[in-house]
Amino acid sequence: MTVVNRPHESRGRGWTGVVTARPRLTLLLALLFTALAVVAGSGVADRLGSGGWQDPAAESAYATKALEKHFPASQPNLLLLVDTGKATVDTPAVAAEGRALAGKLAGEPSVTGVTSYWDGAAGLRDRDGREALIAARIVGDETAASKTLERIAPAYRGDHGPVKVSIGGPVAVRHELQTTIQEDLLRAEMIALPITLVLLVMVFGSAVAALLPLGVGIIAILGTDAVLRGLTEFTDVSVFAQNLTTALGLGLAIDYALFIVRRFREELARGAGTLPAIAATLRTAGRTVLFSALTVAVSLAAMLVFPQYFLRSFAYAGIAVVLIAALAALVVLPAALALLGERVNALDLNRLIRRGRRERGESGAGWARVARLVMRRAPLFALATTAGLIVLGLPFLRVEFGTADDRQLPASAESHVVQQHIRDNFPGSPGGAIDILVDSRPGQAALADYSGRISALPGVARVDSPAGRFAGGRQVAEPGPSEALRAADGAAYITVLSKGEVVDQSSQRLVRDIRAQHPPFAASVTGVAAVLVDSKHSIAERLPWALAIIVVVTLLLVFLLTGSVLIPLQAVLLNALSLTAMFGAVVWVFQEGHLSGPLSFTSTGDIETTLPVLMFCVAFGLSMDYGVFLLSRMKEEYDRTGDHRAAVEFGVRRTGGLITAAAVILAVVMVAIGTSRVTNTKMLGLGIALAVLMDAMVVRSLLVPAVMRLTGRATWWAPAPLRRLHARIGLSEGESTGPAPGAAPVGGADDGERGPARDEARRRVSAGG
Known part of the structure; x- marks a missing residue:
């Protein structure tokens, strides 16, 4: 089919011309950027901190720093647990060895405030008299203290005459956290990458197309590591942020690449040439990707209002990885598609299956049937899904907030063992x-x-x-x-x-x-309790600002996409509702300890205060990501036909499989992260995986079409001034190069929805225009 009189298909116009004019040069620059990112981001893990839960401006933070300066012995961060076996700590040989160890430790550079049971600190002996503690403070920031611990630990750990020494304390906990997270992250990547590649091949059918999202993800992850490495020169960054970098780098890169490659292949199937197909893809799917990246970045940027560097670190990592993934998807991916052209379908494993579906006009037919069923029984589906999600979220009403400690680590970790001995056997909760x-x-x-x-x-x-x-x-x-x-x-x-x-x-x-x-x-x-009180106050004080930023910007961006007043409100409410299962599961599993055996973690009876904030911002952003994909295709069809019910069905038909595939792949990545031995990382990975799956399979597939059917054409209403504003500054998917292959008319009349705009559009399609 020859397409004429379409200015937007002209070679070299607009953004398409920029990214496809010299595709080989673009890919070479991307390769150079990746190589530089590898160099710039090397060693980033060694510069990341494992704290950041404390408000640095709080009363407790000021007092802690002052005590560290004037009374270092009052703030020990290193504990040597001296175990005598069957003897007592007052046995002459044991006492002599204990004093010798304390004296040796006092002579170590960067160590101060050494005290022990044998120096007269009676509270440093356990109730049975078989264990005692040597307490000290390693001076310096987290990085310096960790290096000091690495240097001195081998000289103290293990057997010393009549006693055995184990190492604990906050500095040891932080060091083990950093080491464990780095090891777990590498293992998660080794798990996620091959499974993701297999799933992408299953989704695309083509091995060539499947490799493109992985390429975008690698660029995003390595680029963000370089950004984090640069930020460590100016501010503290949490080691936990690397997990988000990997998860979002792969997840969002795959989302964006799926959407763009899928749309490019659709345009090729319509008969468009390579450059016109790229132009149509960037004008439609490309705008949606850009819009989606902005919504996710805003959700993550809301964490910048909190003073805890743990939360701010996730904002740094999240914003960087989202923007780099979007940039790679909008620059590198089109250049690759310009070189590949029809070869994007090379090594196609499912060509015969897909061709048979096209010939029968069944592309997305299953999702279309789901949409029709939901809309026929809209009140039932809306009520049932809403009630079900609320019930799943009820355990969150029992939430208790606490602070992170050694119990994040595996039960076998040395610092966890030491701290547990102190909790169980020493009077007065030393350190607490x-x-x-x-x-x-x-x-x-x-x-x-x-x-x-x-x-x-x-x-x-x-x-x-x-x-x-x-x-x-x-x-x-x-x-x-x-x-x-x-x-x-x-x-x-x-x-x-x-x-x-x-x-x-x-x-x-x-x-x-x-x-x-x-x-x-x-x-x-x-003290630990005071830090928790101050952290809870700090988060409660700033949480309304963070929520206001997310809600206001989301409402604005969704209005710019749809031109509707009601859809932005629906998006915010339904997105929030999609997170209830995640929050309920967090309390039921991690706070109350159900499944602690199979999942191998120690329940502390509470949830770390910052975790729900982090999980909300990440999961809300990802939920908006899928919501934008769905709404953009609905808006495209509604603009083309004026038929509300047909637009809803078209959106579900075109994106149901895509969103589900993207959600499953992202869930695989998050579950791989959730295999971590660190409880907070496990909670983050498994919780967000659940939220993503619930959003894709329940909210986008069932609740959204049901609610939009109930609101009818009023869904798209806006007062005249806002309609004029949207006409001037709003975003639009625009028109594709032609009708979708096999896209028979969908839906039916609904309360007079067979508008003249739709009839005129269909006359144009029938006439080849």
């Missing part, structure tokens, strides 16, 4: 106390009065202060040599031991009660 920094040196009477009042608070076991030891509102011990060490450099600190667990509700309530005392001198509260 509440510390109070006193910025001045008030008199002993003022300190004693303040310490006594704190010791009388519900849930307090004991208060250790420069003024002595207090319990039950009264002084129980005079200040001794250890209490004298609590005052220095014009400052002092008080330690409060809670009767409850480190971060349970009673400990958090105790932090608030202490802060409500208002002593006549400056006092700042820190």
Whole structure:
């Protein structure tokens, strides 16, 4: 078929001309970019941090830094667990070895604040007297502390005469987290890549076409690693962000490449030449990809409003990987298609099957039948799916927020074993106390009065202060040599031991009660429970801003795509509804511990405070990704025909298989990430995999067509001023090079929806125009 009088098919016009004028040069530059990214991103994992859950401007953060400076022994980050076997820690040989180890550790560069049970710290002995602790602080930032630990650990770990030493503490936990995440990420990539390639071959049929999305994904992942490496020169970046880079790099690259390659092959099947097919693809699918990338990037950018660098790191990684994936899909992919042309279908394994379907006019027929069935029973499907999603989300009403600790690691990890021994066998939860920094040196009477009042608070076991030891509102011990060490450099600190667990509700309530005392001198509260209280406050304070950014920008972008007032509202509400199963599963599985055996993790009885925010932003963005693909094809058909019901059916027909395939592939990548031995990474991977599958298979396939059938043609309504605004600045899929192959009229009349626009369009198609 010869197509004439179509200006948009002219060779070399617009963006098509830019990216296809010199396709070999474009691919060479892409190869050069990838090579430079490999060099620039090398060693990025070694510069990433494993913390970032604390608000750096919070009271607890200030107090922690001040205590580290003035009283390093009060903030130990390295613990040596000394196990005597059957002897006791007071046996002369054991005591001598313990003192020798503590003295040796005190002589190590970058190590300070060394104390041990044998130095008079009675709280560093377990209840049975068979284990004791040596505590110290490794100075420097996370990277420097990790290098120091790597240097000194071999000299202390293992057997030393009558004792065996294991290494724990926050710095050891962070080091094992980084090592484990790097190993797990490599394994996840080895799992995901071959399975993804097989699935892509099944989706495309063509081995050549299947390799294109992987190429885009590799560019996105390596480019983002280089960006993260550059950011580490200026700010802290979490090691967990690398998991998102891999997942989104592969997932979104595959989504975008699937959409573009699928549309390119459709245009070729209509009889268009290579360049006209690329032009039509970029004008339609290309605009949708760009629009989708913006919506996903905005969802991830909302995490920048939070001060925790854990969340900000995911924004850095997410924005970079989304934009690089979109750029590669809109620049590198068209250049490759320009060189391949019809050869994009080479090594086609399913050609006969696909040809038979085209001849029978059955392309997407199964999805069309699903759409018709849903629209015939729209109230039933809308009610049933909505109720089902709400029920799946009900466990989230029982959510308890906590903080990440060593129990993220496998139960066999050394630092996890050490910390578990401390939790189970040592009194007073060493490392979990509440510390109070006193910025001045008030008199002993003022300190004693303040310490006594704190010791009388519900849930307090004991208060250790420069003024002595207090319990039950009264002084129980005079200040001794250890209490004298609590005052220095014009400052002092008080330690409060809670009767409850480190971060349970009673400990958090105790932090608030202490802060409500208002002593006549400056006092700042820190400790694990205080950090959690401050983090929850920080997130609660900024969460409305993050949600407002996501909602407002989503409403605006979907309006620019559709010109409708109702569709943006539907998109936001249905996207949020699609996440209920994920949040319900997170609580039921990870907080309450169901499936902890098969999934190999330790349940802590709570969810790390930042994880739901992260999962919402990522899953909402991916949900919008699929929503944009579906809405763009619906809008294209509605503009062409004016038939609402036919447009809904057409959108489901054309994108149902594509969205499902993309969701399955992304779920495979996320499940591979979810095989991690680190609980938070496992939660992130498996939770988002569930959200993606629920969105594609329930919301996009059932709930969206049901709701759009119920709203009818009002779905596309907008007041006249907004219609004029959309006509000037809105985005549109435009027209393809001709009717879809095998695209028989779909749908039927619905409340007078056989409009003149549709009839005129069909007359044009029948006339070859």
